[in-house]
Amino acid sequence: PDNVLIAPSILAADFARLADSARAVEGAADWLHVDVMDYHFVPNLTIGLPVVQSLRKATTLPFDCHLMIADPARWATGYAEAGAYNVTFHAEAAADPAAIAKDLRSAGSRAGLAIDRDTPVEGYLELLPHFDLLLIMTIKAGFGGQAFLPELLDKVRTARRHIDTGHLELRIEVDGGVAEDTIAACAEAGADTFVAGTAVYGADDPAAAVRKLRALAS
Ligand code: DX5
Numbered sequence: 781p782d783n784v785l786i787a788p789s790i791l792a793a794d795f796a797r798l799a800d801s802a803r804a805v806e807g808a809a810d811w812l813h814v815d816v817m818d819y820h821f822v823p824n825l826t827i828g829l830p831v832v833q834s835l836r837k838a839t840t841l842p843f844d845c846h847l848m849i850a851d852p853a854r855w856a857t858g859y860a861e862a863g864a865y866n867v868t869f870h871a872e873a874a875a876d877p878a879a880i881a882k883d884l885r886s887a888g889s890r891a892g893l894a895i896d897r898d899t900p901v902e903g904y905l906e907l908l909p910h911f912d913l914l915l916i917m918t919i920k921a922g923f924g925g926q927a928f929l930p931e932l933l934d935k936v937r938t939a940r941r942h943i944d945t946g947h948l949e950l951r952i953e954v955d956g957g958v959a960e961d962t963i964a965a966c967a968e969a970g971a972d973t974f975v976a977g978t979a980v981y982g983a984d985d986p987a988a989a990v991r992k993l994r995a996l997a998s
């Protein structure tokens with residue numbers, strides 16, 4: 781598509797140099813994807829609100845916060861108040877996703893709904909008007925560097941049909957294993973927003989890697 785957004789995932793960067801890693805993709809990337817994990821929703825622990833608050837002052841890139849946490853109804857708005865452009869939480873962790881989306885928008889951010897590997901998208905299509913973004917995992921959430929699961933693109937196709945038919949204003953983001961050899965298939969399936977961790981921060985020149993990914997998706 782012609783409205784491609786590339787969001788490098790800071791999860792794959794050196795956690796002792798987060799500010800430098802963010803600045804390394806300024807001017808090339810659209811958003812900075814920030815993966816928040818809590819040892820509960822996923823068996824991994826990454827960064828939380830204090831780090832997001834500090835990093836917010838260190839870069840001009842909009843933050844795309846991806847909350848892989850339990851109880852997003854309690855924690856999600858804190859990330860909006862910290863200045864995140866978009867806050868995405870998991871459908872599997874939320875009793876009332878539309879209520880959280882409303883809170884996020886009131887707190888000043890966009891709202892994203894994430895669907896993990898084993899969750900069918902069909903049950904959430906009716907909720908999409910409450911959201912600005914739908915994140916479809918192309919791995920199981922929890923760790924970077926996993927192999928891309930192409931069968932999950934069927935969910936992207938289903939969501940794309942629903943969004944276009946209903947004339948909804950919603951981005952479709954893919955996350956997990958998105959790289960030079962997989963991004964075109966994601967774009968063909970209907971994604972317009974692409975998270976890439978290893979493919980960006982594993983490269984010698986992260987900004988050049990972002991430009992290459994954008995060209996392959998466009
Ligand atoms: C994993 C995270 C991803 C991760 C992707 O649960 O949500 O954002 O950083 O990493 P790669 O691009 O290496 O698969």
Ligand code: ZN
Nearest residue numbers: 815846955975
């Ligand atoms: Zn993510």
